[in-house]
Amino acid sequence: MAVKDRDRFSTTTRLRLLGEQTAARVYRSQTRRQARRSRLTGRAALLALVVCSLVVALAYPMRQYVSQRAEIADLQRQKQQAKERVEQLRDLKARWQDDAYAEQQIRQRLHYVMPGETGYVVIDPGAAKRSRLDLVAARRPWYWNVWDGVDKSDASAQ
Known part of the structure; x- marks a missing residue:
């Protein structure tokens, strides 16, 4: 021990x-x-x-x-x-x-x-270059152009 x-x-x-x-x-x-x-x-x-x-x-x-x-x-x-x-x-x-x-x-x-x-009515010098129809429309009174527009739209509707 x-x-x-x-x-x-x-x-x-x-x-x-x-x-x-x-x-x-x-x-x-x-x-x-x-x-x-x-x-x-x-x-x-x-x-x-x-x-x-x-x-x-x-x-x-x-x-x-x-x-x-x-x-x-x-x-x-x-x-x-x-x-x-x-x-x-x-x-x-x-x-x-x-x-x-x-x-x-x-x-x-x-x-x-x-x-x-x-x-x-003074016509634009450039208007002579446009078609004859445009010249005619430019010389006519405004109400004729309006009436033509109505006729054209009426014709297209038929």
Whole structure:
């Protein structure tokens, strides 16, 4: 027994036991860390899955929202253009209410002359190059050209 007791209290035996205990402690702590890491990895995977699900779930509504906002902006632009066109037409209507403007437009567009005035038709020098029918149409009064257009459209309908 004395040898065993001496062996038990020897420095070598104590160092070996101390090394084994330390190795066991290190192994246990590594096992705990690995267990902790695997739990964090599972949590991270679950979190990533939830985030991806949210992104997928919100992608289509966000796309719809963006496209609807673009459509709203386009409609507002069209509305503004329509308002501007209405204002232009109101101005034009107001101008046509003025007798002087109406008379000016009638004289210019329809070649009307007032009683006592002499009307002149100036033929474009380039008109000689056009066909004879165009020359005849250019020399005739405007209402004859309108009536010919009505006759032609009536003939094509039959």
